[in-house]
Amino acid sequence: MLNKIPYFAGPIRSRKLKNITIKTISEATQVSLTTVSRVLNGVSKKFRISPATEAKVLEAAERLGYTPNQTAINLRLNKSFSIGLVIPTLANPFFSNIASIVNQALHAKGYSVLVTDCNEEEKTEIDAVRQLAARNIDGMIIIPSGKDKKHFELLLKQEIPVVFIDRYFNDLPISYVSTDHYEGAFLMVNHLIASGHKRIACIQGAHHVMSNRERVRGYSEAMKAQKLPEYYIGGSSFTYEDGYLETKLLMQKSEKPTAIFALSDTILLGVLKALTEDGYRIPEDISIATFDNSIYLDFLACPVTSISQPISDVAQIAIRLLLNKIDQKSNHEESTNGQENILIVPSIIYRKSVKSLL
Template sequence: MKGISIKDIAKQAGVSPTTVSFVLNGKAKEKRISEQVSKKIQKIATRLKYKPNQLARGLRTGKTKTIGLIVEDIANNFFATLAKVVEDEADKYGYKVLYGSTEDNTEKAKGLLEVLKYRQVDGYIITPTKNLDKEIELLQTAAKPLVLMDRYFPQLSSHYVVLDNFKGAYDATTHLVKQGYKKIAIVTIASEQTQMKDRLDGFTAALKDNKIPFSKSLVKRLPFDLDRESFNNEIKKFLTSVKDLDAVFFATNYLGISGIESIRSLGWKIGKDIGLIGFDDHDLFRLHVPSITCVSQPIGAIGKHIVEVLMTELNHPSASPQQIVLAPELIIRESSSRM
């Protein structure tokens, strides 16, 4: 079905397509179009359910009122919830959001950036992959408004909104120590990106500050792209290889879910045979019996700050980057208490 065009509205209103274009683009007063004619055009456009062609509008105005959002995995509970917050916040400013997942794959991330450039998005919100720094620099050189989220590149001066991952991991590990756990391991992702590095650093710092022995044998790094069965098998092998292990910290929520499966398949009881904490909350953590202690990110605040920073950059470009680091919350539940 053919869409409604400006010419269709002009014909019914008895005016020129140029007049309709001025009214629909908010230039009625500037072009001295009467309020009566303006209202008539807007009424017809509403009745006909006119939807502007964003690409065509972008060519005329330089603005498409769209934002590109690139996340690691839209199927992940954290990123899915954050994407919804960003979508709702952007809508308050009249912006629509186009998004995609990188699966932590740099080539896929580059492809998504090309698609968003073609769609002429006005700004970018990016969860960067490890080798995307050159592409970020090119966008900055082209004066494209962008905000990094969840992680950033220390060598780049850029806007970003992230969590204090070091504190989240430090508080979680300290909590386990105070509960009496002494042989604490961490299962994390094999990544040198800021968010994962800070979580591992927070874990090791907490053990050191609490005078708990640490060795590399207590750290298990897993590739991001393993399937569920492989995650479970690797976690089971690791947990059974550490002598006298009494607690484990999972550095992401999907690792935590695999950890629960693995521990149950071993016949161990969470909270009794082994303490457990996960990073990022999840409905399963709340509903599981026993419930799972976790480091929770303020997703609402993260999404709101991201959009606010991007809108500021879109409307008032600034040379000094806004770099926002938000505090996590440790939600204490049954899995980290000796029962």
């Protein structure tokens, strides 16, 4: 049977949608504006509003399609519910993991996260921090890329809550949460020495970065503690390319290393490429260790022993510190804790890339 569709002549007029406010809900439920407001703000129990009234208001709000006025909420709470996240580079799995954890955790708490990838460039970082500060955000989580601190000092003057993750400045009164990079490197070098290695090469990242400096210090002091000379420290950036070039040069030495300690997984990838090209077998010909513990380390031809950073713990603690600072500011409270510096000891994940020479 043919279904007939009626034809309507003339223009179709759209129905104007009514702006649903708490007054609309109050009129629909015959409940006072104050009570409706308290129910919608989730404080029914505090003001002893009956479950029946609460259910009545919430049902009406859902039926009428009520949407809270976010601007009004922000003004009332003195918050924008937006956080800036400044990352050196999302190409590095360590930083992208942190970005993912921070974004998900803050989103669950009702915050939007504005992420900036600085590509390890100081100028990009400076511009990003200034632009975020101008957007009336509630606070920032930053992993610094450069050496300049003036833009961070400006945040302190503007009283914008800030927490550093992983990289920090000892002479800047900004709270930070980080892996104990010194302890991690010290643990790994001790493991290599305990396995009989004495010619241990260290391929580092950017010299000015605190995490790198602490890892190099851990390497140096572990060698010194066992009365061994620093065999080799080379490299200048946390990149695949630098790991590759440094390894090519390193393996030209007449007295070759028995082990290489790459100070990041990105450096490690370059190390592995160089060794593979030159026909070295891991761990038969040379042992390898790294700092970061990316997921792919288990799936390499020879799974690589690594320092595992407590990424989730670092990110979650940093979020708690920042939200506490934001709450204190919005409530016009003085900070009770001041600068908080937290280091978390990492652990070694033992795989198959370190050969015992004993």
